[in-house]
Amino acid sequence: MVNDNAVKPVGVAVLGLGNVGSEVVRIIEASAPDLAARIGAPLELRGVGVRRVADDRGVPLGLLTDDVDALVSRDDVDVVVELMGPVEPARKAILAALERGKSVVTANKALMAVSTGELAQAAEAAHADLYFEAAVAGAIPVIRPLTQSLAGDTVLRVAGIVNGTTNYILSAMAETGADYGSALADASALGYAEADPTADVEGFDAAAKAAILASIAFHTRVTADDVYREGITKVSSADFDSAKALGCTIKLLAICERIINDEGQQRVSARVYPALVPLEHPLASVNGAFNAVVVEAEAAGRLMFYGQGAGGAPTASAVMGDLVMAARNRVQGGRGPRESKYAELPIAPIGFIPTRYYVSMNVADRPGVLSSVAAEFGKREVSIAEVRQEGMVDDEGLRCGARIVVVTHRATDAALSETVEALADLDVVSSINSVLRLEGTNE
Template identity: 70%
Template sequence: MSSEQASGVVPERTLGIAVLGLGNVGSEVVRLLSEHADDFQARVGARLELKGIAVRNVTPDRGVPIELLTDDPAALVARDDVDIVVEVFGGIEPVRTLILNSLNTGKSVVTANKALLADYTGELAAVADAADLDLYFEAAVAGAIPVVRPLMQSLAGDRVDRVVGIVNGTTNYILSAMGETGADYSEMLADARRLGYAEADPTADVEGYDAAAKAAILASIAFHTRVTASDVYREGISSITADDLASAADLDCTIKLLAICERVTDEDGSQRVSARVYPALVPLEHPLAAVNGAFNAVVVEAEAAGRLMFYGQGAGGGPTASAVLGDLVSAARNKVHGGKGPDESIYAKLPILSMGSTPTRYYVRMEVADRTGVLAAVAQEFANHGVSISTVRQTGSEEAASLVVVTHRASDDALSKTVAALQGREFVHAVTSVIRLEGTSE
């Protein structure tokens, strides 16, 4: 019998934590771990002890004791006194290798790395499952907004049919500001940079890559089917104009960059998964239309639960750190009690629906000759390709007219063929915008 047992004193249990990255998110994680150490201990049943922080350059001005810093993340994750690794570096390599090494040496992993998970969740989850360890990633999709865990756990007994959301704050700020001010895209992008919402190179945000990675993660979880970023159709917002926002307002709509993950049932009852990201007209009565600025929101539609909406801060050091720490507490509790979270679920293995076969509605704006018979000829081109028109709106001058057509649901292939045919007609000066319309029942 040990002296502690003989005296009735139970030694305090500790769990060693390694943090990879000390940027905005990593700094908040480290700060909150330190400031709320007693609370975390009470919630977990063990002391969470920070063992080291991996950074690219060790300097004394990082706001943490320099002895905690290391520029050798591989050595840090290999340490025997580390139980859980928190990864907030970002990027693919060497992070993928670091996470695999962590799992292979008995460490559970918490990550916020959407780009990595969009392509490598399957590989990482398989290693975690084999090692009976946790791989948590709530922070990878929408910052502080809890959506991953509700899909994996709260709705595990339901059938999810659709997940649609605004999951990129940069693009939502730009589009919201364009709609409010009437300014053009380049002006509002510059404003987003000035406010810190957009990076110096905003490509990942404004061209939809960030949202596509998140859509891949959401679709994989919602439909029990492995979906990667390459399976997600993607368009960005750089072609959206102030005129598009004004036309949307005339139709009682706004424009949002949406990530859409959908279970599509064919006429024969077979099911496929559609995952796509693009700017879309959203009716003002839809709940996503009111999500403005840098905020995010995700709407989940399930068979029994109906429509659920998750809304809040989708990015930033504090909100993302909140989601990371939530995962850390869960992983730490599992370490203490000898359990683990749910494994990756890909039993359904549904095929991916191509974008060409995906049905939706469309807004098409074109400049046409303002003369008798043009409207009928335009309508005929839509009919020739099986695209039904819902509404037409025309404004004109002496020589040209602006024509806005809103369609009923049609496949992307049919609409693309219609637009190509219109561009070949001499009375069509230009097709200036083609934007999808989401959030309607038609």
Template identity: 60%
Template sequence: MKPLKVALLGCGTVGSAVLRLLHEQAEDLAARIGRPVQVAGVAVRRPDHHPDVPAELLTTDAEALVTRDDVDLVVEVIGGIEPARTLLMAAFEAGKSVVSANKALLADDGVALHAAAAKAGVDLYYEAAVAGAIPLLRPLRESLAGDQLRRVVGIVNGTTNYILSRMAETGAGFAEALAEATELGYAEADPTADVDGFDAAAKAAILASLAFHTPVTADDVHREGISEVTATDVARAAEIGCTVKLLAICERVGRAGNGGDGDTVAVRVHPAMIPTSHPLASVGGAFNAVFVEAEAAGQLMFYGQGAGGEPTASAVLGDLVAVARNRLAGAAGPGTTGYAGLAVRPMAATPTRYHISLDVADKPGVLAAVAAEFATHGVSISTVRQDGHGDAATLVIVTHSAPDAALAATVAALRGMDIVRAVTSVLRVEGLQ
């Protein structure tokens, strides 16, 4: 049988794992697809850095590779915006289906990419772009297509989850836990994309777009990282039966009983306290997990390896099998839909809850004055307690849900009060009743 030929763009950690698995599992893949799969070429920047790849497969001319007449499918694992975007557009124009792991590109320009794929009548699959080996995007796009999703909440960055897990387990500070993550290979030499939330924000945009049938880009996502989380924050969380996680939260927000009219989409990434009873609280180390709430299906959770060469390559090959089958059938698979076109709700208007620690003067009337400031901004207090006395007095307050702008304004006002020596900690709270 004539083989299906694959152009591989990139041969780093993920690309090399894809190449190896294509070779090792060649017979099984051929049986599952109905035709053998053959690598037509591997595009890299520096061929001399890949001595394990047959020299006849290596090329530095990626565009020529993806537009070759004998190439059927393109696998893109180079990452970044350019030249990946140009190469994918060239592949679509040449009638090639694409499998990508490029979360940044899909979060930045997914609408245009999907439109180009649809115009060409080919596939764009990208399971590996979010949560590594975890089957997540296809269930959102296909298995739950008959349901209405209300909320998708997840731990989608293994580096930050490892750091926060170690802080909880050992009492270490952020810098110490980051150093350990770097030494073990969980964090890059430049961890900015992970610890400042850029990686998770791109994934949140993709999840929200699929879940709510609404185009969402990374620029629409409110983003905060974990570099300001302290050992004290983590200890405070434990005191109220919580743990701290960096969460990607995608919500369809509306008025109860309105039939969906006026609903908006709220998408945010930030550290938050969650109860230890919540399924996401037990996700430790570099693992990922995503919690989905649907109107008919109820609560679902997806858990597994969220990064790494082999887990990500597993997702790439799963997509490759799907698009190869579609290619042989002469049709494209289901794409995304943006029919809902919901507005993206700004963070300021999004309802959230805060956990606030205040270093205060220990004298009569302090609690009443602090409570009055909350009332001034329309924020209701759920619980309050005082730890210590005298110069060591600390007020710990957990609010009810309120617009984030009102909570932020309350914190700003507290910082200006004479009786408040310092606002020592502010973290959002998720999942408390």
């Protein structure tokens, strides 16, 4: 047992008192004896940085401060837990803390995806820890398995559903047949989407997480700008109908991949887009606000991690794990894993990435159309795996053209984009409805 009188406590400053911050403060108080035993010293909350100091915040007034600079500079603060978001003022506060030798725990994915290098260097210079498990997939341990458990393996691919809002919307569309607009409205009404949902639905949040995952999986600095990104706003209920007919559903995926060319040269691809996923793939059944990450490594094979990717308590669980580890390092000596960027692999542009595609288009309903369409694929060596054609009727029940859905074998984004441009120029094609990728098949 720990003798609390004999050991110096570990001082903690929490920055931000939203859902996650409140839960972290609650656990620090409620689990104090357990945390002390696990750390080897008691954890003591020195203060909570907030924008609005008031007596209705659920924390004793004496602990609240709006002077974050002063809080992170206190001599009796050993670990700073940053839960303020967004990039600023979080960045400034974290740098100030690291410069003063404090260890830092953060859940700030946007910041970690743009300032990794800067923050990692500051941590290195200060011999302090920088933990960020909560930045990706909430309560699900992903950072630690990748940086530690797989430290002796070669990660080939990481593919995940890492944004709860978009997964909630897409799951609702799959289940109810709703279109994007009404599914988004429902998600907003239920609190699953923010007032301005741009960061989620346009894939920025998932792209930040993809950058973090790619960085640690491939020992290479990858930032959000390196991530190819498409959002879900153009996914239609017709796409879900086609997906269903193909034995698939549609998910917003964050994919990080080690691309190896014929000469053995390696590059990193990081990308976020909505994709068709076969129903039998483990990610297909991850529904609602849940997150899941599939990791494929050379020796380990395929691993999957599943759980709650957002919310106050689940995210607080990840933060607390990091906090205990950072505090333990303070007491027992040693440091957590540092940034590993030795591989310095180049980023592969999206145009070079081969994936399978699903293309849906409206065409004139007359002989020879399918052949003209197929020819455009053939010219660019995009091999067709499956075609579905169905007649369409207008509001009066009259025939009004046909819809062709083409599923391709692997082709590069460049070849496919050219093909789609050419298709759009064909007289017999009245519109390209959608172009989505197909992921998770063995072909």
